[in-house]
Amino acid sequence: MLGRSPVGPLEYTRRLWLRLWLLAVFVFLYAPIVILVVFSFNDSRRNIVWQGFTTDYYVRAAENASLIEAFGNSLIIAFVSTILSTIIGALLALGLWRFRFPGRAALDGAAALPIVIPEICMGVALLVFFNRVGFPTGMPWPLNLAPIVIGHVAFSFPFVAVVVRARMIGFDRSLEEASKDLGASEWQTFWNVTVPYMKPGLIAGGLLAMTLSLDDFVITFFTSGPGTLTFPVQVYSMVRFGATPEVNAASTVLIVVTVLLTVIAVRWQRPDKEVAKLG
Amino acid sequence: MRDVAAPIVEIQNVTKAYGKLKAVDDVSLAIPRNAFFALLGPSGCGKTTLLRMLGGFEHTSTGRILIDGEDMAGIQPNRRPVNMVFQSYAVFPHMTVADNIAYGLKVTGVKRAAIASRVEEAIAMVRLDGMAARKPDQLSGGQRQRVALARALVKRPKLLLLDEPLSALDKKLREEMQLELVRLQTEVGITFIIVTHDQEEALGMASEIAVMKEGRILQIAPPRELYEHPTRRFVAEFIGASNSFPCEVLAIDGQNARVRSPLLGELTVERSAPDVTSGTLIIRPEKVRMDFSTPEPTPGEALIRGTIDQIAYFGDLSIVYLTAEDGSRLQCSRYNVSRIAAPDPRPGTACTLGIHPEDLLLVGD
Ligand SMILES: Nc1ncnc2c1ncn2[C@@H]1O[C@H](COP(=O)(O)OP(=O)(O)O)[C@@H](O)[C@H]1O
Ligand SMILES: [Mg+2]
Numbered sequence: 001m002l003g004r005s006p007v008g009p010l011e012y013t014r015r016l017w018l019r020l021w022l023l024a025v026f027v028f029l030y031a032p033i034v035i036l037v038v039f040s041f042n043d044s045r046r047n048i049v050w051q052g053f054t055t056d057y058y059v060r061a062a063e064n065a066s067l068i069e070a071f072g073n074s075l076i077i078a079f080v081s082t083i084l085s086t087i088i089g090a091l092l093a094l095g096l097w098r099f100r101f102p103g104r105a106a107l108d109g110a111a112a113l114p115i116v117i118p119e120i121c122m123g124v125a126l127l128v129f130f131n132r133v134g135f136p137t138g139m140p141w142p143l144n145l146a147p148i149v150i151g152h153v154a155f156s157f158p159f160v161a162v163v164v165r166a167r168m169i170g171f172d173r174s175l176e177e178a179s180k181d182l183g184a185s186e187w188q189t190f191w192n193v194t195v196p197y198m199k200p201g202l203i204a205g206g207l208l209a210m211t212l213s214l215d216d217f218v219i220t221f222f223t224s225g226p227g228t229l230t231f232p233v234q235v236y237s238m239v240r241f242g243a244t245p246e247v248n249a250a251s252t253v254l255i256v257v258t259v260l261l262t263v264i265a266v267r268w269q270r271p272d273k274e275v276a277k278l279g
Numbered sequence: 280m281r282d283v284a285a286p287i288v289e290i291q292n293v294t295k296a297y298g299k300l301k302a303v304d305d306v307s308l309a310i311p312r313n314a315f316f317a318l319l320g321p322s323g324c325g326k327t328t329l330l331r332m333l334g335g336f337e338h339t340s341t342g343r344i345l346i347d348g349e350d351m352a353g354i355q356p357n358r359r360p361v362n363m364v365f366q367s368y369a370v371f372p373h374m375t376v377a378d379n380i381a382y383g384l385k386v387t388g389v390k391r392a393a394i395a396s397r398v399e400e401a402i403a404m405v406r407l408d409g410m411a412a413r414k415p416d417q418l419s420g421g422q423r424q425r426v427a428l429a430r431a432l433v434k435r436p437k438l439l440l441l442d443e444p445l446s447a448l449d450k451k452l453r454e455e456m457q458l459e460l461v462r463l464q465t466e467v468g469i470t471f472i473i474v475t476h477d478q479e480e481a482l483g484m485a486s487e488i489a490v491m492k493e494g495r496i497l498q499i500a501p502p503r504e505l506y507e508h509p510t511r512r513f514v515a516e517f518i519g520a521s522n523s524f525p526c527e528v529l530a531i532d533g534q535n536a537r538v539r540s541p542l543l544g545e546l547t548v549e550r551s552a553p554d555v556t557s558g559t560l561i562i563r564p565e566k567v568r569m570d571f572s573t574p575e576p577t578p579g580e581a582l583i584r585g586t587i588d589q590i591a592y593f594g595d596l597s598i599v600y601l602t603a604e605d606g607s608r609l610q611c612s613r614y615n616v617s618r619i620a621a622p623d624p625r626p627g628t629a630c631t632l633g634i635h636p637e638d639l640l641l642v643g644d
Contacts, residue, residue: 177336178369180356182383182434196373
């Protein structure tokens with residue numbers, strides 16, 4: 001093979017076994033999802049063998065009142081908790097980025113804790129917490145969603161903080177000084193200079209928080225009061241009575257929504273040209 | 280109407296301490312209106328700190344700063360009649376050129392119609408015509424700097440502060456911008472204060488230069504006086520090159536001093552300042568006469584014999600490095616005024632150096 005360089009150790013496109021390995025990885029990762037989506041179109045109640053194509057179960061899912069209610073709850077929770085965790089996370093990131101104060105390192109570590117704590121522990125902790133403080137239960141809709149929202153904010157704002165902080169590392173502090181020098185107040189400087197720079201981080205962090213909230217099961221399970229359902233919890237209870245294509249259809253919708261949000265988040269997170277060049 | 284002759288900036292005994300370190304140490308300084316004033320000194324001598332105190336970004340530890348007669352203590356940067364061109368330019372990346380320039384007017388509530396015409400004027404002034412709609416990432420370094428300049432000048436400040444404005448540009452562009460800055464300063468009639476560590480930059484642009492060392496100001500003078508009349512040895516060696524000779528002062532006579540130098544003998548030379556009663560004799564390399572024939576002193580001239588060590592050829596001039604008979608190292612520059620002149624002498628050649636006492640100066644150490 002004249003004129004070809006020797007195969008590099010990680011040049012997977014030129015090593016057969018690495019290519020096979022790669023294929024296996026993709027199969028394991030995506031086959032279940034592909035099957036889930038395909039079988040949401042299966043014309044069979046028991047949904048074990050392929051019986052033929054239908055979109056009936058999407059219609060059925062759309063007509064399932066408790067599923068729709070759960071979906072609505074999930075959207076409301078996601079919306080509110082996204083806004084709250086974006087604000088709290090961004091403020092935390094700004095505080096840690098800008099100020100030096102005693103206990104800064106401790107706060108930095110403590111803020112990252114919800115990212116590493118196992119979700120089940122957090123769920124139990126929140127359950128115990130709400131019981132101890134005597135958080136009112138059985139409130140009318142939508143107030144009954146409050147504990148879930150609080151739980152979601154608690155575990156997703158650190159993700160926002162991490163993303164926003166990563167963004168602020170590249171920020172040139174003299175931009176803020178220049179703004180003040182040109183006559184702007186602190187507040188004007190914050191809105192006209194700092195926030196526009198933060199924006200990609202805010203949007204990426206917010207979308208991250210939203211996907212985390214939308215598909216959260218464990219923490220929701222522990223914090224939701226009796227009779228309060230979210231989409232993932234409802235899907236779970238449907239599966240217990242047999243995995244009909246209706247469940248697949250509902251899950252497919254959730255997958256599509258999450259993937260879309262993630263794609264948007266990744267796109268926003270990508271450092272845009274103008275900022276990258278200025279450094 | 281304020282007194283036109285009064286200085287635009289008065290810095291009175293200003294000190295800035297960071298812990299034990301005094302970044303600026305008891306500096307007093309008056310800057311006349313309409314000056315192109317340069318703060319010159321080696322890196323870390325406190326130039327930026329002093330400039331940032333004028334802009335309001337640092338507090339003074341002690342002392343007062345007056346701008347146009349007004350005490351600036353406690354006045355925030357956004358309330359000072361001063362604008363700054365930052366070393367990184369700090370052009371807002373998410374705004375177009377026009378929006379960048381308009382920013383300072385918008386946030387202070389200038390009328391929309393007035394903004395448009397002032398921005399247009401500023402764009403023309405810094406020669407960015409046709410670039411109003413561009414984003415900073417579509418501009419070169421030099422153009423971004425023009426945006427930073429226009430953005431500051433459009434505010435019509437009493438004082439424009441520039442922190443090492445040319446250090447990020449390449450040599451050609453730097454020379455171009457030097458001329459441009461001087462043109463702008465004359466055009467707008469605003470006092471410019473520029474910080475630089477580059478002596479050529481300061482000499483070429485400024486109407487007056489303050490030389491700083493370790494937080495203190497050593498001398499304030501126009502470029503020519505600074506070069507020909509440095510009061511301290513540090514100034515002489517920081518600005519341009521110089522030869523120095525140790526000497527002993529025998530007598531003081533008004534402006535002059537009678538000195539004895541081991542190499543030059545007994546001479547009468549000028550003192551650089553009234554407080555200089557001892558120190559070193561200095562002479563600029565281009566003022567040393569070099570001769571290869573048998574020494575024939577012109578009247579009053581001191582002669583030194585030496586040997587050439589090395590020659591650096593720069594095209595317009597050559598710098599000859601020599602060792603004098605007593606082992607001290609000297610330098611002497613020769614302009615290559617003719618294309619067909621004799622070539623530079625070779626290292627090892629013996630020569631004679633002629634020094635006129637009026638070109639010598641007694642500077643304090
Ligand atoms: N914020 C600060 N904290 C502590 N030391 C500082 C600070 N800013 C400047 N310095 C010190 O003050 C001295 C002067 O700095 P600077 O004014 O930036 O010098 P220059 O601009 O002349 O290079 C330096 O020794 C620098 O390390
Ligand atoms: Mg500096």
